[in-house]
Amino acid sequence: MIQVGINGYGTIGKRVADAVRAQPDMEVVGVAKTRPNFEASGAVDRGYDLYAAIEERKPLFAEAGIELAGDVEELIDASDIIVDACPSGIGADNAELYREYDTPALLQGGEDAEVVDSSFNARANYDTVEGDDLVRVVSCNTTGLSRLIAPLQEEYGIDKVRTTLVRRGGDPAQTGRGPINDIVPNPVTLPSHHGPDVNTIFPDLAIDTLGLKVPATLMHTHSVNVTLESQPDAGEVRDLLADQRRTFVIPDWVGIDGAGALKELAQDAGRPRADIWENCIWGESVSMEGNDLYLFQAIHQESDVVPENIDAIRAVLGTESQETSMELTDEAMDLDESLIPN
Numbered sequence: 656m657i658q659v660g661i662n663g664y665g666t667i668g669k670r671v672a673d674a675v676r677a678q679p680d681m682e683v684v685g686v687a688k689t690r691p692n693f694e695a696s697g698a699v700d701r702g703y704d705l706y707a708a709i710e711e712r713k714p715l716f717a718e719a720g721i722e723l724a725g726d727v728e729e730l731i732d733a734s735d736i737i738v739d740a741c742p743s744g745i746g747a748d749n750a751e752l753y754r755e756y757d758t759p760a761l762l763q764g765g766e767d768a769e770v771v772d773s774s775f776n777a778r779a780n781y782d783t784v785e786g787d788d789l790v791r792v793v794s795c796n797t798t799g800l801s802r803l804i805a806p807l808q809e810e811y812g813i814d815k816v817r818t819t820l821v822r823r824g825g826d827p828a829q830t831g832r833g834p835i836n837d838i839v840p841n842p843v844t845l846p847s848h849h850g851p852d853v854n855t856i857f858p859d860l861a862i863d864t865l866g867l868k869v870p871a872t873l874m875h876t877h878s879v880n881v882t883l884e885s886q887p888d889a890g891e892v893r894d895l896l897a898d899q900r901r902t903f904v905i906p907d908w909v910g911i912d913g914a915g916a917l918k919e920l921a922q923d924a925g926r927p928r929a930d931i932w933e934n935c936i937w938g939e940s941v942s943m944e945g946n947d948l949y950l951f952q953a954i955h956q957e958s959d960v961v962p963e964n965i966d967a968i969r970a971v972l973g974t975e976s977q978e979t980s981m982e983l984t985d986e987a988m989d990l991d992e993s994l995i996p997n
């Protein structure tokens with residue numbers, strides 16, 4: 656069994672912990688937090704051993720009546736691999752600690768690409784990270800774009816990608832990012848950081864990205880144009896995308912008109928935390944004009960990177976092939992269950 660430690664138990668960390676626990680070949684050693692709050696007591700309630708990320712704050716846990724299993728150093732030492740899901744920038748600060756204990760670590764998309772040995776997306780470059788010490792699971796948006804680009808590139812060849820990312824202003828619990836009422840080009844200059852980030856997965860791809868932020872918390876939405884090297888018809892492209900793992904091509908008849916309806920669908924389907932791990936591509940939007948493909952997709956920022964973290968664990972440790980890992984991950988998380996009841 657692969658022993659996995661999770662340092663940083665927030666939006667991403669708690670989801671990764673549950674996904675690790677569901678796998679047949681992995682165990683959660685424990686999770687680390689800096690302070691006692693509802694997520695700390697939630698971790699204990701779920702049976703995860705809780706470790707203190709900052710030694711001086713240990714008395715705060717005792718005061719709150721939350722039992723600790725030890726310090727984060729002990730968690731790192733006892734783990735075959737660490738998933739670092741700390742806030743942006745802290746993962747880079749922690750890198751030295753992981754090196755000290757000779758424990759490989761996965762950082763998240765908020766970290767700079769320069770900090771790590773490699774960047775990872777399961778569909779696009781699974782086989783390139785084995786044996787690396789520090790691997791970055793790319794951000795929610797880059798994950799969503801990589802899943803889309805990989806099959807298009809393999810099947811049709813890509814001349815250029817142009818994407819406008821309409822990004823949620825904050826996650827539902829990020830009260831500090833609101834309340835707001837605005838529509839902000841972010842950044843106002845081109846390209847947004849997403850294009851160069853996609854190039855960490857597809858180094859030779861021509862891609863331009865523009866970013867906006869809007870006062871929404873539910874999901875991101877991408878308006879995508881891909882100039883292909885051939886001219887498939889739209890139906891063929893739709894079928895190709897529908898056949899991929901971790902894509903959900905929304906059928907016309909289901910009446911899903913936006914992120915709100917998608918989240919409602921996920922709740923109805925009984926998904927944990929109403930998570931949507933797949934790219935949600937509106938089937939009706941998939942259109943071809945000459946060589947140009949157009950489509951809209953929605954990305955659930957809190958959860959699409961979770962299965963990618965699970966695959967990255969096996970990819971770094973070299974325990975399973977890409978196909979086996981993705982199948983194991985999806986089966987264990989019930990990701991292969993359709994969001995639409997048959």
Ligand SMILES: NC(=O)c1ccc[n+]([C@@H]2O[C@H](COP(=O)([O-])OP(=O)(O)OC[C@H]3O[C@@H](n4cnc5c(N)ncnc54)[C@H](OP(=O)(O)O)[C@@H]3O)[C@@H](O)[C@H]2O)c1
Binds near residue numbers: 662664692
């Ligand atoms: N949320 C998203 O939409 C999203 C999507 C994809 C990727 N990411 C990336 O994933 C990473 C984590 O993001 P997130 O949204 O999960 O952040 P988050 O919700 O703020 O969770 C991070 C957690 O780390 C804990 N923490 C802070 N300092 C720590 C330290 N020194 N050691 C251990 N734990 C510490 C915090 O908990 P306490 O201080 O309470 O212990 C916090 O709950 C970032 O790189 C982010 O860019 C986020």
